[in-house]
Amino acid sequence: MSESTPTLHRWTRTEYDRMVDTGVFQPGVRLELLAGEIIEMGPQKSLPVVAADLIGEALRSGFGTGFYVRGQKPLTLDDDSEPEPDIAVVKGHIRDYTDHHPSNAVLVVEVADTTLSYDRLNKAAVYARNAIPEYWILNLRDRRLEVCRGPVRGAYAERILFTAGETISPLSAPELRIEIAALLP
Numbered sequence: 001m002s003e004s005t006p007t008l009h010r011w012t013r014t015e016y017d018r019m020v021d022t023g024v025f026q027p028g029v030r031l032e033l034l035a036g037e038i039i040e041m042g043p044q045k046s047l048p049v050v051a052a053d054l055i056g057e058a059l060r061s062g063f064g065t066g067f068y069v070r071g072q073k074p075l076t077l078d079d080d081s082e083p084e085p086d087i088a089v090v091k092g093h094i095r096d097y098t099d100h101h102p103s104n105a106v107l108v109v110e111v112a113d114t115t116l117s118y119d120r121l122n123k124a125a126v127y128a129r130n131a132i133p134e135y136w137i138l139n140l141r142d143r144r145l146e147v148c149r150g151p152v153r154g155a156y157a158e159r160i161l162f163t164a165g166e167t168i169s170p171l172s173a174p175e176l177r178i179e180i181a182a183l184l185p
Contacts, residue, residue, distance in 0.1 A: 010036030013082050035126055036080040048111040050185040051138055052086040055109050058183060059089055062176030067106070068092055074101045075108070077130040083123065086111045089172065106172040108132050113140040120146070129154040134171045138183055145180050 016033040025031060030041040052071060060069045070088045077083065082101070087109040090102040108127055110119045119137050127135045128151035135156065137146040143164060149171065150157035162168050164181040 008037075010080060011038055012036070012079050013076060014079075016082060030084075032074070032084045033080065033082040034122060041084070042114070045113070047140060047185055048086070048113055051111045051140060051183065052109075054183050054185065055087050055111070055136075055138060058178045059087065059107070059109075059170070059173075059176075062170075062173050062178070063089055064173075066091060066093075067172070068094055068096070068102075070102075075105060076101045076103050077126065081126050081130070083126065085109060085123075089170070104130070105132055107134045107136065107170050109136040109138065111138045111140065116141060124148055124156060125154055127151070128156050140184075143184055145183065 011033060013033060016038065019025065020031075030044075032039050032041060056069055056071050063069060068090050070090060072084050072086060073088070074082050074084050075088055075090075085105075085108045087107075088102070088105040089107040090097075090105045092102070110123055112119045116137070116139060124135060124137075128148070131151050133149065133151065135148040137148075139146055145162040145168060147160045147162060147168065148156035148158065149160070162180045164184060167177045167179050169175070169177055
């Protein structure tokens with residue numbers, strides 16, 4: 001008798017959305033679809049929430065008309081990923097997304113304390129694979145900003161670390177200068 005290896009079922013975004021729409025999941029459960037896997041997100045702790053709010057505030061003040069800064073809302077990236085990043089800067093305005101979620105972003109930001117490895121590996125791969133030009137990880141453990149740029153074949157070509165005494169300018173808003181210390185709670 002030969003052995004077989006169990007296979008993991010990869011969910012499509014269509015299947016995932018249908019399950020959400022039909023109430024398969026408990027109300028209030030925070031989920032996202034990433035690379036075909038349904039991920040249950042942990043409870044929102046106060047420190048990462050404050051950090052995400054600080055980032056959103058800093059980005060809203062510098063991105064002008066034609067951009068919408070979204071907090072913890074879905075991005076429909078590809079057939080098997082619908083993540084809910086802490087912050088996403090998308091082209092357009094709020095009302096542009098009444099019938100659908102955005103399918104791309106100019107900047108995505110994740111706030112990481114307990115999810116740092118997951119954000120560096122899994123999320124970075126999905127964002128790079130979907131040509132998100134800039135991905136930031138606010139690393140609360142080490143109190144620095146990890147900036148990934150230049151997606152090439154499912155990985156970012158450039159990774160730069162910024163500390164509290166430095167500033168950063170997003171690629172899509174080069175005139176905006178954000179102090180890293182202002183992003184840290």
